[in-house]
Amino acid sequence: MPHEPEAGRKMSVTTDQVPAVPALSTPRPPAGPARRRRPRRRSYATAGWNTLALALAVLFGFPIYWMVSTSFKTSADINRLVPQFWPRHPTLDGFREVLADPIFRQDLANTFVITLAAVAVSVVIGFFAALAIARFRFAGRRVFVFAVLIVQMIPLLALTIPMSLLLDRYQLKNSLPGVVLAYLMFTMPYTVWTLRTFIANIPVELDEAAMVDGCSRFQTFYRIILPLVAPGLIATSVYGWILAWNEFVLANTLLLDNSKQTAMIYLLIFQSSPTHGADYGGLMAAAGLTALPVVVLFVLFQSRISAGLTAGAVKG
Numbered sequence: 001m002p003h004e005p006e007a008g009r010k011m012s013v014t015t016d017q018v019p020a021v022p023a024l025s026t027p028r029p030p031a032g033p034a035r036r037r038r039p040r041r042r043s044y045a046t047a048g049w050n051t052l053a054l055a056l057a058v059l060f061g062f063p064i065y066w067m068v069s070t071s072f073k074t075s076a077d078i079n080r081l082v083p084q085f086w087p088r089h090p091t092l093d094g095f096r097e098v099l100a101d102p103i104f105r106q107d108l109a110n111t112f113v114i115t116l117a118a119v120a121v122s123v124v125i126g127f128f129a130a131l132a133i134a135r136f137r138f139a140g141r142r143v144f145v146f147a148v149l150i151v152q153m154i155p156l157l158a159l160t161i162p163m164s165l166l167l168d169r170y171q172l173k174n175s176l177p178g179v180v181l182a183y184l185m186f187t188m189p190y191t192v193w194t195l196r197t198f199i200a201n202i203p204v205e206l207d208e209a210a211m212v213d214g215c216s217r218f219q220t221f222y223r224i225i226l227p228l229v230a231p232g233l234i235a236t237s238v239y240g241w242i243l244a245w246n247e248f249v250l251a252n253t254l255l256l257d258n259s260k261q262t263a264m265i266y267l268l269i270f271q272s273s274p275t276h277g278a279d280y281g282g283l284m285a286a287a288g289l290t291a292l293p294v295v296v297l298f299v300l301f302q303s304r305i306s307a308g309l310t311a312g313a314v315k316g
Contacts, residue, residue, distance in 0.1 A: 071095065071284035078280050094285035104286060106259060107266040112293075114176055114251075114262065115244040118183035123237050126191030131225070133192070134199035135207070145196075151189045159185055160253050167254060174256045182250045187240045194239075198232030199225065234304040238297060245294055263290045 070078060071094050072087040098104050132138075133145060163182050164173060172178030202225060210220045248264040255261050261269075267290065270283055298305070 067284045067287055071281055071288050073281055075279070075281060091281075094279070094281035094283075095289070097279070097282045098286045098289060103258065104263070104266055104289075107261050107263045108290070110176065110260060111245060111262040111264070111290075114179050114183065115241055117176075117180045118187050118244045119237055119240045121180070122184055122187040122191045122240055123233065126188055126236075127195050127229075127233065129192045130195035130199055131221075134196050135204070148189045148192050151185075152193065156186060156249060160249055163250070164253055173254055174260065176260060179251060179254050182254060183244050183247060186247075187244055190243065191236055191240055194236045195229065195232060198229050198236075202228050231304050234301050238301055238305055241297060242294055266290075 069085070069087055072090040072092070073084070074087075074089050074091050074093070077084050077087065077089060133141060163185065167173040167178040167182065172181065206224050206228075207220050210224050211217070215223065246264065247262075248268075251262045252265055252268070255265065258269075263286075267283070267286055270279075270286055
C-alpha cells in the first residue's frame with residue numbers, strides 16, 4: 001500500500017516527459033481568386049445569354065415596331081431616301097382610310113365568323129375525342145393517335161387542291177361554311193393532340209373516387225375533369241384562334257367572291273391594287289388592325305395560357 005503513491009508519481013513523471021506529437025495539418029483550400037472563378041464564369045455566361053436574348057428580341061420585334069411606326073407616318077416621310085425610325089409628323093390618315101372602307105369591315109367580320117366557328121367546332125369535338133383517347137381503351141386507339149400525328153405532319157399546301165375539289169363537288173366552295181370545314185383540317189388534329197396531354201395529366205383515381213361517391217360518368221366529367229382541364233381548353237383555343245385567324249392559303253383558294261374574303265386576302269388586294277399600291281401607311285394600318293384582335297386575346301388570357309402550357313408539359 002505505501003508503494004502505490006510512488007508508482008503513481010513515476011507514471012505521471014514518465015508521461016509528462018513524453019514529447020507531444022505535432023498534429024497533422026490538413027491542406028488548406030487555395031486562395032480567394034481560384035474560388036471566385038466559378039461565380040465569375042457563371043456571371044459571364046448569364047450576361048452572354050441575356051445579351052443574346054436581347055439581340056433576338058430586337059431582331060424579332062423590329063418589324064413589329066416598323067409596322068406600327070409606318071402606320072403613323074405621312075407618305076412624304078415614308079418615301080424619303082433616309083429612313084425615319086420615328087414619325088416626325090404623326091398622322092391617323094392611314095387608319096381613317098382603312099376604317100372608312102366597307103370592304104375592310106366586311107372582311108374583318110368574315111374572318112371573325114370563320115375563326116370563331118372553326119375554333120368552337122374543333123374544341124368541342126376535339127375535347128371529346130381527346131377524352132376518349134386518354135380515358136378509354138378501345139380497338140384502334142393507337143392507330144387513331146398515330147393518324148392524328150401524321151395529319152399534323154402533312155403540309156397544308158398538299159391538301160389545298162383536294163379540299164377545293166371536294167368542296168366544289170358538294171357546292172361548298174366559295175362559302176363560309178366550306179372554309180370552316182377546311183380550317184378543321186389543321187385546327188382539329190392540333191386540338192385533339194394538345195387536349196389529350198392535358199387530360200392524361202389528370203389522375204384516373206379522381207374519376208374512380210367520384211364514381212365511388214355516387215357520381216355518374218357525366219357528373220364526373222363536368223365536376224372533376226372539366227374544371228381541371230379549363231386552363232388547357234383556354235390555351236388550346238387561343239392557339240387555335242391564332243392558327244385560323246392568320247390562315248391565308250385556304251381562304252385565298254376557296255373564297256372567290258370579294259364579299260366573302262378574309263382580312264388576309266384584303267391585305268393582298270390592298271397591296272396589289274392600283275389605287276392603294278403605294279399607300280404603305282394605309283397598308284401598315286390595315287395590318288396592325290388585323291393583328292390587333294389576336295394581340296388583345298393573347299394579353300387577356302396570358303396567365304391562363306401559361307398555366308395551361310405548364311399543366312400540359314409534364315406527361316404525354
